[in-house]
Amino acid sequence: MLKLVEERGGLGFWSLEIATCRLWGSPGFYRMTGLPPADELRGLFRRLIHPDDEAAQSDxxxxxxxxxxxxxxxxxxxPDQTVRWVALKTEVVLGSDARLARIDGILLDTTATHEARQIAAWMQARQTGVLRAVAAATWSALPAGEIEMAAGWGYLTGQSAAEMAGTGWLDAVHPDDRQAVTAAWRSARTTGAPYRAEYRVRGADGRYRRFSGRGAPQINPEGAVREWFGLVLAVPDDARDTVPDAVIGPLIRGARAVIGWSIHDLAAASGVSGSSVRRMEEFGESPRPRIRQAVRRTFEGTGIRFSAISADRVAIEIDLQRFPRP
Structure with missing residues (x-):
């Protein structure tokens, strides 16, 4: 039975008599260490312990x-120069006089377990590094729906942990976007489908920027949602120019009407030919990216901005300080 336990369990037993300092070791103990039977535990440890671990085990x-x-x-x-991780566990045994008589212990080969922990830590560090590189913040949520924003959200918005707790994080979301955000989250929890919403977030500097929230349920073996995990991703400025061709014309005409420009005025201000502007307005033709960007930057210079909220939603943002409401 002892042979079976040692071979299957990857361990060995040993005992040290305190009075004589003599060591008894099982076959598994010596098989694990690779040393011939010895009666001096101190010398055995001195010969075995890895040089990088000697200082920590000097006592x-x-x-x-x-x-x-x-x-x-x-x-x-x-002795064959192979390196193994081992766990040393001991128990104190007293004699009939209640004084220390011996130390019993086991030596357990933990190489596989240690390597698995190292791989898990490496994978976790790699995933964390990728998340930090691509996400402005991460979040998790209980199955009931309460969202807990990670530290990245506080850095992004300037909110404290108390301010972002519960639904407080919504205070940093643009008022016009809060209803759509909560509706998308409610729908995802109801259907179990991945969560996705795009919205504007007020940064720590007070400016609103566009972000995309993504999330997915983590399912337990019984098929129930254990938790949700998600990311808050910044939407690049270039993505704001991906306005569907079908709405390019109405957007440009509407923007020109706000500032009172003619096609000729827009062409002169943007450096784009009048014929290109007319084709964009009348036929919804998508010109080269350079032309689109020139028109966009021209309108932004006057306080008007086009934003693709989603694949089928477009917004015109107007600086009311330049164009106050009548």
Missing amino acids: LWDLLRSGHAVDREFRIIR
């Missing part, structure tokens, strides 16, 4: 001899 022998139970994990180098 090991003194602790054992003084009767302290230990629970350590370190590397050993076996």
